[in-house]
Amino acid sequence: MTLIVTRGPLDGRTFEFAERTSCVLGRAADCQPRLPDDDDHRKVSRHHCLIDINPPDARIRDFGSLNGTYLNGKRIGQREPGQTPEQGAAASFPEHDLRDGDEIRLGDTVLRVDVKRDERPARLDRTKVVPRCVHCGADVGGEIGGREGEYVCAECRNSPDELVRDLLGGAVGGVRYTIEKVLGEGGMGRVYLARNVATGQAVALKMMLPGVAADPDARAQFMREISVTQGLDHPNIARLHEAGSHGGVFFFTSEYCAGGSLADRVARGRLGVDEAVPLILQALDGLEHAHGQGVVHRDLTPHNILLAADGTVKVADFGLAKAFDQAGLSGLTRTGTAAGKPYFMPYQQVVNFRHARPAVDVWALAACLYHLLTRDYPRDFAGGKDPWQVVLQTQAVPIRQRNPDVPRPLAEVLDAALVDRPQIGFPTAADLRRALVVRGL
Structure with missing residues (x-):
């Protein structure tokens, strides 16, 4: 899928997407694609809209922009007059599917959606054959x-x-x-x-x-x-x-892990340091091995950190989300469902999902430890605010504000681990493990 600028100062510029990603359009330095922060683009907000892409499919949603996002001439989102960017971000704007030939307007800039499918021999004449469910035969x-x-x-x-x-x-x-x-x-x-x-x-x-x-x-x-x-x-x-x-x-x-997940465990009550830290240390060992093989999880949460019958931690679902995405099978889920909300995602993964590096897993695992100790997420997602905007606009809340009983040395490690701009605090699993062993136990 390609976005082609057809009107505005960047006329002719193209932005190409060949794989699964989510991207933010706007004037801010972290936007990809980014429009210039100059007088010609003042009608474009810093974080204007979000496009969720799984070629050849894509969806767009306004981020509570000042001047609105327009799809084929129709406004699909804009904050109310007099609202601040923060108030606009708290509003909920619907997602809209993007099709080949659609036009997106942000301020004076117009982008055309160009979708090209792989050149393959025709397998099915849809004028003669009705596609049907493989189980019940219903028209699909x-x-x-x-x-x-x-x-x-x-x-x-x-x-x-x-x-x-x-x-x-x-x-x-x-x-x-x-x-x-x-x-x-x-x-x-x-x-x-x-x-x-x-x-x-x-x-x-x-x-x-x-x-x-x-x-x-x-x-x-x-x-x-x-x-x-x-x-x-x-x-x-x-x-x-x-x-x-x-x-x-x-x-x-x-x-099979008979002990359930860390999500099951924390649902019964927050964990003490002596229980939570050793669990995360084991997960970090598994993470380090996977990263050494070139595999990034990209979807680490307490739900897929499991416990064997003997209490051994088992990180599950490595690469499954990516496998489904890369095969183009998942549809669009990251922005549209609860499972796709970025509660355990760092800023880098939201602004550049397709280039997720091992450090995003390290941040996510630190967020899991934070959750075990507090039963809360590192960022404040309350108040109905768009969760993707929360990641773009806020930092993690220091853990001792959530749970004053967390020892200060461990709190310092976790607060440093959950920094995600300009870069993630601990780039490797080994770095975070070392810090936890030295100061967290």
């Missing part, structure tokens, strides 16, 4: 937006247990499993406790439903990305076993 042409490939309709998506029974009927990776219970549900699907019929081994089976039709190329791309994470071998990383797709459903099986 309006749901998939012209995509080709297998798709599960909205009604079947509401019956995940039936889908997993169909999946098991086709065998998972050539292995037969039985389902024992539901372990949890998230933005991409449902997780089950399953058991290998032949060996009796318990595993976690996650079923993921693509937000768009899944063609053979998307499935192959998903498996290429997953193969990288299957190579991770560390006692503090949940082992990924089988992965694949069947009947429009993507799946993987991984090591």
